[in-house]
Amino acid sequence: MTVDDGVEIPAPGDGEVWTVGAVILNQDGRAFAQKRGPDRRLFPDCWDIVGGHVEPGESLLDTLAREIEEETGWRLRRVRHLLGITTWTGDDGGGTRHEADYLVEVQGDLDHPALEWSKHTAYDWFGIDDLPRLKENRAPGEYLIHDMIAKVVEDGPDTAQVC
Numbered sequence: 519m520t521v522d523d524g525v526e527i528p529a530p531g532d533g534e535v536w537t538v539g540a541v542i543l544n545q546d547g548r549a550f551a552q553k554r555g556p557d558r559r560l561f562p563d564c565w566d567i568v569g570g571h572v573e574p575g576e577s578l579l580d581t582l583a584r585e586i587e588e589e590t591g592w593r594l595r596r597v598r599h600l601l602g603i604t605t606w607t608g609d610d611g612g613g614t615r616h617e618a619d620y621l622v623e624v625q626g627d628l629d630h631p632a633l634e635w636s637k638h639t640a641y642d643w644f645g646i647d648d649l650p651r652l653k654e655n656r657a658p659g660e661y662l663i664h665d666m667i668a669k670v671v672e673d674g675p676d677t678a679q680v681c
Contacts, residue, residue: 519579520597521596525597525598526600526618527579528616529578535571536571537570537571538617539617541619542586542623543670544628549671550567550568551641553638553641565652568585569585570584582622589638592626593624596623597621598622601670603619621670649668
């Protein structure tokens with residue numbers, strides 16, 4: 519795996535809870551998203567990017583690679599850009615989380631992701647015309663996934679930078 523020059527990789531502080539996310543594009547410049555199952559504690563039945571919580575002793579890069587492989591079967595090949603760092607509180611009582619989201623490249627058969635079907639009910643590739651679907655089951659102001667993917671597919675992967 520390579521990390522492009524200038525890509526920030528924060529080191530979680532003691533007691534901080536971090537998550538990571540990966541925006542993955544196919545050869546047509548469309549972004550991958552998967553729909554969370556209706557029984558998920560956080561953001562049920564919503565479209566989401568690949569990612570998850572940083573486990574104790576893991577770096578953000580380790581987590582990014584692990585989550586990509588667990589959720590899709592693909593392998594992290596390159597980290598191109600930090601798209602943004604956000605802080606949010608879920609409705610699950612888990613407290614405040616910090617999230618670092620990256621534009622990445624992966625290796626694997628992009629036409630056949632190995633989804634975790636126990637956690638996700640669907641996947642799709644989103645282009646400019648598909649962006650409104652990313653707002654399904656989200657309240658106004660909860661459009662982080664939509665806005666991040668929109669920025670990448672509208673601006674192009676070479677210009678997508680920190681939010």
